[in-house]
Amino acid sequence: MIIDGSEKSLRKFLSDLPPVDQVGAEARAAMLATRSIKTTSKAWAIDMAISMVDLTTLEGADTPGKVKSLCAKAVRPDPSDLTVPSVGAICVYNDMVKIARTELDRIGGKSLPVAAVATAFPSGRASLAVKKIDTQDAIDAGANEIDMVIDRGAFLSGRIYDVFEEIRVIKEICGKKAHLKVILETGELVTYDNVRKASYLAMLAGADFIKTSTGKVAPAATAPVVLVMLEAVRDYFTLTGEKIGVKPAGGIRTTKDAIKQLVLVKETAGEQWLTPELFRIGASALLNDLLMQRMKLRTGHYASANYVTVD
Amino acid sequence: MSDFEYANAPESKAIANIAPNYGLFIGGKFVDPKKGKSFSTINPATEELLSKVGYGDKSDIDLAVRSARAAYTKIWSKMPAKERGKYLYRIARIMQERAREFAVVETLDNGKPIRESRDTDIPLAAAHFFYHAGWADKLEYAGFGSKPKPLGVVGQIIPWNFPLLMLAWKIAPALAAGNTVVLKPAETTPLTALLFAEVCQQAGLPDGVVNIVTGDGITGAALVNHPDINKVAFTGSTEVGKAIARSISATKKSATLELGGKAANLVFEDAAIDEAVEGIINGIFFNQGHVCCAGSRLIIQENVADEVLEKLKKRMSLIRVGDPMDKNTDLGAINSKEQLNKIEEISKTGDAEGANRWSPDVKLPTKGFWYPPTIFTGVTQSHRIAREEIFGPVLSVLTFRTPSEAIEKANNTMYGLSAGIWSDKGAKVLWAAKQLKAGVIWSNTFNKFDPASPFGGYKESGWGREGGRHGLAGYLASDAKVNK
Numbered sequence: 133m134i135i136d137g138s139e140k141s142l143r144k145f146l147s148d149l150p151p152v153d154q155v156g157a158e159a160r161a162a163m164l165a166t167r168s169i170k171t172t173s174k175a176w177a178i179d180m181a182i183s184m185v186d187l188t189t190l191e192g193a194d195t196p197g198k199v200k201s202l203c204a205k206a207v208r209p210d211p212s213d214l215t216v217p218s219v220g221a222i223c224v225y226n227d228m229v230k231i232a233r234t235e236l237d238r239i240g241g242k243s244l245p246v247a248a249v250a251t252a253f254p255s256g257r258a259s260l261a262v263k264k265i266d267t268q269d270a271i272d273a274g275a276n277e278i279d280m281v282i283d284r285g286a287f288l289s290g291r292i293y294d295v296f297e298e299i300r301v302i303k304e305i306c307g308k309k310a311h312l313k314v315i316l317e318t319g320e321l322v323t324y325d326n327v328r329k330a331s332y333l334a335m336l337a338g339a340d341f342i343k344t345s346t347g348k349v350a351p352a353a354t355a356p357v358v359l360v361m362l363e364a365v366r367d368y369f370t371l372t373g374e375k376i377g378v379k380p381a382g383g384i385r386t387t388k389d390a391i392k393q394l395v396l397v398k399e400t401a402g403e404q405w406l407t408p409e410l411f412r413i414g415a416s417a418l419l420n421d422l423l424m425q426r427m428k429l430r431t432g433h434y435a436s437a438n439y440v441t442v443d
Numbered sequence: 444m445s446d447f448e449y450a451n452a453p454e455s456k457a458i459a460n461i462a463p464n465y466g467l468f469i470g471g472k473f474v475d476p477k478k479g480k481s482f483s484t485i486n487p488a489t490e491e492l493l494s495k496v497g498y499g500d501k502s503d504i505d506l507a508v509r510s511a512r513a514a515y516t517k518i519w520s521k522m523p524a525k526e527r528g529k530y531l532y533r534i535a536r537i538m539q540e541r542a543r544e545f546a547v548v549e550t551l552d553n554g555k556p557i558r559e560s561r562d563t564d565i566p567l568a569a570a571h572f573f574y575h576a577g578w579a580d581k582l583e584y585a586g587f588g589s590k591p592k593p594l595g596v597v598g599q600i601i602p603w604n605f606p607l608l609m610l611a612w613k614i615a616p617a618l619a620a621g622n623t624v625v626l627k628p629a630e631t632t633p634l635t636a637l638l639f640a641e642v643c644q645q646a647g648l649p650d651g652v653v654n655i656v657t658g659d660g661i662t663g664a665a666l667v668n669h670p671d672i673n674k675v676a677f678t679g680s681t682e683v684g685k686a687i688a689r690s691i692s693a694t695k696k697s698a699t700l701e702l703g704g705k706a707a708n709l710v711f712e713d714a715a716i717d718e719a720v721e722g723i724i725n726g727i728f729f730n731q732g733h734v735c736c737a738g739s740r741l742i743i744q745e746n747v748a749d750e751v752l753e754k755l756k757k758r759m760s761l762i763r764v765g766d767p768m769d770k771n772t773d774l775g776a777i778n779s780k781e782q783l784n785k786i787e788e789i790s791k792t793g794d795a796e797g798a799n800r801w802s803p804d805v806k807l808p809t810k811g812f813w814y815p816p817t818i819f820t821g822v823t824q825s826h827r828i829a830r831e832e833i834f835g836p837v838l839s840v841l842t843f844r845t846p847s848e849a850i851e852k853a854n855n856t857m858y859g860l861s862a863g864i865w866s867d868k869g870a871k872v873l874w875a876a877k878q879l880k881a882g883v884i885w886s887n888t889f890n891k892f893d894p895a896s897p898f899g900g901y902k903e904s905g906w907g908r909e910g911g912r913h914g915l916a917g918y919l920a921s922d923a924k925v926n927k
Contacts, residue, residue: 150714150715150716150717151713151714151715151867152715152717152718153715153718153719153867153887155718155887155888156715156717156718156719156721156722156887156888157717157718159721159888160717160718160721166558166562166770167449167770167771168449168452168770168771169449169450169452170450170451170452171450171451172450173447173448173449173450174450176446176447177447180447363717394447398447399761403446403447406447
């Protein structure tokens with residue numbers, strides 16, 4: 133154990149973390165964005181990115197019909213080419229978990245996890261009691277992964293132990309039944325120092341994954357934010373031998389964006405993180421761009437948007 | 444486990460129209476050297492012949508200086524300053540338009556990664572022309588008196604590490620101030636200067652304002668010793684700089700000398716460690732360490748030294764060494780066999796004197812000139828590798844216990860060109876910057892250049908400044924002084 137679970141030890145650990153230099157972190161991320169990924173490495177990256185997509189719909193207007201069509205897309209992203217891998221997971225609101233689980237099981241997607249956003253997503257503004265019920269509800273409905281949000285208000289006002297405790301309690305409810313992804317909402321934490329602190333806080337409290345954003349706040353998964361989080365999981369691994377996953381979400385819409393994320397992973401946390409077990413991309417529109425670029429690589433020319441399915 | 448190997452991503456050579464032969468650029472035309480001699484320039488990454496360029500001797504230098512003098516007296520000194528500025532703007536724009544061509548030629552001739560020539564060398568060279576174009580008609584308001592005057596004809600000698608960028612540092616301020624120039628590029632990297640000569644033609648620059656005479660040290664000496672030049676501007680080794688200073692000592696020629704360095708990169712315990720590691724990498728492995736202001740002495744506070752070194756070694760393992768034309772290459776070829784020998788020779792003294800050498804496991808190409816990214820730990824002030832400029836991808840690591848010891852070690856060198864400070868504490872950074880005897884000090888960054896910022900050194904790192912208002916002063920008559 134690197135902390136003893138007390139508030140004092142948590143505070144000491146977080147305040148001892150080295151600072152992040154904003155200019156330097158942004159420069160490093162910008163440099164990595166110049167990597168030129170071509171031919172075979174591009175083909176590899178596209179398939180890997182597809183298998184890492186957490187295919188997401190988080191709208192007030194979500195219906196069983198919409199969720200079911202997303203499930204079909206998740207299992208077979210390109211019905212005309214069965215060599216395309218399935219995505220990493222489906223990500224929905226609580227009340228859609230059961231529908232998604234049943235549908236996936238029905239159409240041959242038994243191994244595809246369903247992720248539920250819980251703990252009063254996206255703002256996190258509810259009592260702990262409500263958040264606990266919210267989480268339990270999602271797990272009872274068959275969620276395999278819980279994407280919880282942290283209480284940014286508590287974090288920003290310095291009540292970091294409250295944030296820590298909340299994550300710990302939710303993790304307890306998840307137990308062995310569900311993986312816990314902790315959404316930091318980096319767009320509201322603003323500074324890279326906060327991103328680094330919140331990353332460690334979440335990992336220490338038991339997160340299996342740290343996730344950038346809800347997708348409801350901009351900026352979301354910017355390259356420097358993901359860089360800082362990847363550094364955190366890399367160094368946490370050195371410290372504890374434990375590998376924590378990273379999930380950028382929000383604003384990753386093109387194949388180029390996705391490949392830049394994979395480059396960040398490779399050159400920061402390392403190649404061991406290049407697996408859906410340890411890296412996911414929360415997105416919806418991205419998948420079709422990946423499919424179109426995949427077709428382009430195979431056939432040599434771009435198809436019209438009507439050659440990929442809209443779900 | 445994954446297998447995300449980056450496939451080859453080579454920049455196309457097709458855009459580079461390198462001629463098989465080049466003459467000397469004198470009086471606005473390419474002319475054959477009087478003695479008809481030429482020499483080869485090769486690609487240091489492959490040892491393939493790129494071109495044969497004219498070898499200028501004393502008589503060619505004389506012709507070039509005469510042509511520069513004629514252009515100065517008859518055209519350039521009489522031209523309204525605003526018009527001079529227009530030529531500089533035109534040159535800057537053409538350089539931007541032909542940026543890719545310049546980048547490819549620079550990488551082929553020099554061995555530096557295309558990413559650096561594309562993202563650093565060429566954009567900065569164009570920026571220098573833009574910046575100085577703006578000065579041309581504003582010299583009266585720059586604080587040099589009401590009627591600042593040019594010097595006349597300037598002889599300029601540039602090194603091989605940033606061939607086009609060093610040309611821009613020299614030619615842009617000289618022309619903006621109203622001088623004409625004779626420039627001698629480095630022997631191993633003449634091609635972008637010759638491409639620049641084409642740009643001068645394309646811009647319609649009056650004949651003789653810029654003359655480019657390729658050759659070696661003898662050509663350079665002929666230029667320095669020519670009786671009709673008013674100033675020498677030199678960037679290169681301290682040894683040659685001293686020789687130049689001696690040879691002009693009894694003349695009225697003025698000089699700007701930008702010489703060697705052995706910069707200290709100080710990492711304090713409160714630094715942003717990940718970014719400091721990036722800065723260390725950038726400080727010593729940028730341009731294969733062929734940088735006079737390279738952060739070649741890493742001085743780390745002892746209580747964070749292990750952490751920094753562990754991260755540094757991991758980061759060094761990610762450096763991609765190889766084909767400079769590949770867009771993903773981080774470390775390219777050493778510029779010449781001669782330089783490779785020098786790096787090897789000094790590095791061996793590190794082994795012999797008891798420092799510990801470490802390099803990541805990299806596969807070096809079999810052809811061309813290569814040296815792996817290397818660090819020496821356990822270095823002390825008395826080791827040769829802590830004192831002499833290696834001018835290669837070799838970092839010497841020392842430690843300190845207190846801030847004052849850091850400063851003492853940093854300043855204990857015959858050079859004083861640049862230094863880096865890594866600390867998250869503003870007060871400490873400002874304190875350290877005041878104590879350091881170096882012309883350029885970077886705080887929480889390294890190797891950042893801007894045409895508006897003066898560059899130059901203390902002690903054996905040189906005389907005068909280049910860039911900014913201070914650099915401009917070096918190209919104006921002596922009543923023009925800038926408070927330093």
